[in-house]
Amino acid sequence: MSKAQSALNGASYAGLAKVEETGLGGMITLRGDFASAGFQAAVKAATGCDVPGVRKIASSEVGAVAWMSPDELLLLVDYAGVDAVVAQISEALAGEHHLAVNVSDARACFAVSGEGAREVIAKVAPVDLAPGQFEAGDFRRTRFAQVAGAFWLDEAGVFHIVCFRSVAVYMYNLLCTSAHPQSKVGVYA
Amino acid sequence: MLILECPYCGVHAEETELHAGGEAHLKRFGPGASDEDFHDYLFMRENPKGVHLERWRHVNGCGKWFHAARCTMTLEVFGTYTAQTSEPPQEIKDKISAKRPGWTWREFSA
Ligand SMILES: [Zn+2]
Numbered sequence: 024m025s026k027a028q029s030a031l032n033g034a035s036y037a038g039l040a041k042v043e044e045t046g047l048g049g050m051i052t053l054r055g056d057f058a059s060a061g062f063q064a065a066v067k068a069a070t071g072c073d074v075p076g077v078r079k080i081a082s083s084e085v086g087a088v089a090w091m092s093p094d095e096l097l098l099l100v101d102y103a104g105v106d107a108v109v110a111q112i113s114e115a116l117a118g119e120h121h122l123a124v125n126v127s128d129a130r131a132c133f134a135v136s137g138e139g140a141r142e143v144i145a146k147v148a149p150v151d152l153a154p155g156q157f158e159a160g161d162f163r164r165t166r167f168a169q170v171a172g173a174f175w176l177d178e179a180g181v182f183h184i185v186c187f188r189s190v191a192v193y194m195y196n197l198l199c200t201s202a203h204p205q206s207k208v209g210v211y212a
Numbered sequence: 213m214l215i216l217e218c219p220y221c222g223v224h225a226e227e228t229e230l231h232a233g234g235e236a237h238l239k240r241f242g243p244g245a246s247d248e249d250f251h252d253y254l255f256m257r258e259n260p261k262g263v264h265l266e267r268w269r270h271v272n273g274c275g276k277w278f279h280a281a282r283c284t285m286t287l288e289v290f291g292t293y294t295a296q297t298s299e300p301p302q303e304i305k306d307k308i309s310a311k312r313p314g315w316t317w318r319e320f321s322a
Binding site for chain 2: 092164165
């Protein structure tokens with residue numbers, strides 16, 4: 024078996040904010056009935072987290088889980104262990120209407136950090152990023168210029184972005200352009 | 213800029229996060245229907261100057277389809293509501309009536 028590589032081999036750029044491709048991330052799309060006790064237990068077993076509220080992300084030492092839609096979650100776990108987690112979920116939810124799929128290799132992951140991070144994202148996504156409007160634990164699916172993507176803010180003040188792997192180069196170039204040192208707007212400064 | 217609140221994820225989405233899905237509450241006429249009903253189902257659409265009911269999809273977001281009631285003349289939005297209905301809920305009808313007394317749209321009215 025060949026060695027898995029992330030789309031951009033960990034490329035990074037320092038401008039108004041630091042933009043980096045963060046490598047392979049384990050991701051599972053899980054759809055089902057959030058109100059089901061079995062579903063909640065399966066999420067807890069896989070990530071150590073309860074089902075998050077609307078547009079929120081919950082995290083633990085084991086993994087994280089993000090709210091994608093009223094019937095869809097994104098589970099973030101260790102890349103190497105994804106298939107085992109999917110198997111565990113499928114077994115736990117056997118007989119219950121659900122979908123659990125390993126989507127890790129369909130995705131690319133980025134981090135945007137530093138002083139200008141809010142502005143770098145606000146320039147390319149139609150989301151209110153003012154402090155107080157978007158905070159740690161908030162999760163948002165949106166578009167980044169012309170491509171779909173989702174992002175969240177962690178407790179350390181780092182924005183994390185996931186998008187389709189097929190548009191990884193576009194996303195990276197977009198974020199780098201938005202982080203160009205001479206493009207400062209200073210709206211959140 | 214048109215801004216609609218997605219009833220599923222609560223985002224006040226601006227137009228570029230949304231995809232327009234045409235007229236709301238169409239009744240499908242398929243196999244076994246008369247030619248006239250099938251023709252009307254395929255081709256006949258409302259084109260009002262004023263109150264209009266539409267389908268929208270939060271495509272760059274939670275991905276869900278929903279309904280919106282708005283005014284095509286002023287772009288005023290009366291409200292958005294779930295896709296799991298074949299007619300506008302009373303709450304939406306009341307909101308339209310408050311702004312456009314005596315409104316009608318297809319078989320629906322104040
Ligand atoms: Zn939505």
